[in-house]
Amino acid sequence: MPSRPDPVIHVIASRLRAAGSVFAEDEAAVLIESAADDAELEQLVRRRVAGEPLEPLVGWVRFGALRLAVGPGVFVPRQRSLRLARLAVRRARAAAVPVMLEPYCGVAPLAATVAASVDRVEVHAADRDPAAIALARRNLPAGAGVHHADAFDGLPRALRGRITVIAAVPPYVPGTEVGLMPREARDHEPTGALVGGGADGLDHARRLILGAGPWLVPGGSLLLELGARQLPVAATRARAAGWRARVHPPNQSSTGVLELVAGNTVA
Numbered sequence: 001m002p003s004r005p006d007p008v009i010h011v012i013a014s015r016l017r018a019a020g021s022v023f024a025e026d027e028a029a030v031l032i033e034s035a036a037d038d039a040e041l042e043q044l045v046r047r048r049v050a051g052e053p054l055e056p057l058v059g060w061v062r063f064g065a066l067r068l069a070v071g072p073g074v075f076v077p078r079q080r081s082l083r084l085a086r087l088a089v090r091r092a093r094a095a096a097v098p099v100m101l102e103p104y105c106g107v108a109p110l111a112a113t114v115a116a117s118v119d120r121v122e123v124h125a126a127d128r129d130p131a132a133i134a135l136a137r138r139n140l141p142a143g144a145g146v147h148h149a150d151a152f153d154g155l156p157r158a159l160r161g162r163i164t165v166i167a168a169v170p171p172y173v174p175g176t177e178v179g180l181m182p183r184e185a186r187d188h189e190p191t192g193a194l195v196g197g198g199a200d201g202l203d204h205a206r207r208l209i210l211g212a213g214p215w216l217v218p219g220g221s222l223l224l225e226l227g228a229r230q231l232p233v234a235a236t237r238a239r240a241a242g243w244r245a246r247v248h249p250p251n252q253s254s255t256g257v258l259e260l261v262a263g264n265t266v267a
Helices: 006-018 024-034 038-049 054-058 079-093 109-117 130-139 175-180 183-188 203-211 228-240
Strands: 060-063 066-069 099-102 122-127 145-148 163-168 216-227 243-248 255-262
Touching (some): 006 024, 006 038, 024 038, 066 130, 079 109, 109 163, 203 228, 228 255
Antiparallel strands (some): 216 255, 243 255
C-alpha cells in the first residue's frame, strides 16, 4: 500500500491505543504496510482492535533483518530470541562444515537466521505441528531440511553425528504459570508450543539435553533459550549428564541461553 501521511498513522494509532496497544504507532505502520487498499486497512484495524494478534493478522513478523511468514495458531517468534539466533550464527560460522538443526522450530526463525548469515551451511528444522512446518518451509531456502519430528524422534538417521549446532526455544512455561502469560499468547498460540511439561516446565529441555549427544559432532553445541529461573536448574542437569555448560544470563529479558558442549570447554 502506498505510504500514508502521519495524520493517518496517528488516527489509527489512537484507535489501537484506546484498545490497549502499547506500541500503537509501530502497529499502525505495520497495518498500513500490509493492507492493499483502504478497505483492507479498515478491516485489519477493526480485527486488531477486537483483539486479534498483530503478526498472524498481517501474516508476517520482523525477526532481525528477516521478514518471516507466520499465521494463526502458530507460535510467533519473540524478539528476545535474536540473542539465541546470533549465538547460533557464531557457532555455525566457527565450524568447518556447518550443519544446523532447530528442533521445536515453529516457523523456524533460528534456522532462517543461520541460513541467511552463514555461507555453505546445511540447515534443518523440525516440529510436530503441520501448520508450523508449512510456514517453516516458506521461511527457509530451497534445499533446507524441514522435518515432521518430535524433538529428535522422526529425524533422518543420516543426520546422526553430523550436526554442529542445535539451537532451540523449547516449550518451557510451567503449567502453573500459564495464567500469567499475555492474553494474546494464551488465547491464540498453541499450548503445546508454550507449556514445557513437568512442575518446572523443563521436560522438553531435559529431552533435548539427554538426546542431543548422538546427533552432534564432537565439540558441537546445544543452545537452549529458557526462563531465567530455569537456567541454573537445566545447567545442573546438563552437567550431571556429562555436558560442559555455560549460562548466558538474561540481558534486558526474562530469558537467557544455556550453551552446552559435549567433551569440550565452552569458550
